[in-house]
Amino acid sequence: MDARSKLGAILGEEETARVTGDGVNVPMLMHARCAEALRTALELGMPPLMHQRAETLLGEIAAVPGGCERIQARSISHWSPYDRVRAVNADP
């Protein structure tokens, strides 16, 4: 079973098709929805300490796709060893 099928098994085919459209950052969208569900849980009585812990853990998960994106966002064709002031190599 490939990753797309696993995603379909978790979210359901309908929702998967909706979120995997062109230009959608699926990992970050999943993170945003998870954070929203966490907020709802806090409003409905989740202990604040546990909510804080869960948010930290969720942040660690989201740091992985976030870090990958920051690496990929810098096009290799724009990298210059002579860019000492980081005008070209600046983090987008």
Added chain:
Amino acid sequence: MNFFCMEWPLARTCVYVPDAASDARRRIVRYAAAVGHACEAHARKGRTRSDVNDPTAFKARSISHWSRPYDRVGVVNAGPRGLYFPARVSLRPSPLAGFNPDAHTSTPCDSTSDAFERLHPDVALNDGPSTLRWMLARNSARFSARKRRRA
């Protein structure tokens, strides 16, 4: 990246979500699990450990055993054979005996002493049981020498 190791603690924290928010709890677990699979779906297919026949596959190795420039035959970089201790100081047989994820790539050797013998023949003397026997014999010899000296 093993997302499961990161998602599991979050899923455990969801025990503290009250039943009134059971729907939110379900969504938290579902979307957290989806992050990993969404990343995997976008990842470039390449080196993996799932296919044992893939010669470029990533192999899990203990960082404490890593000695690439000096390990030309892959003895030290072979799979973990002791558990938490280096094989040369381990005094008990490895509980991982019979399980070697790198079996198809590592240098064939029957025991830890065999593996270290390939590095240097003298190192093979440091095998666990024989070291224990040597230490006991050495101590009893020292004690008996003291007794003789006192007498």
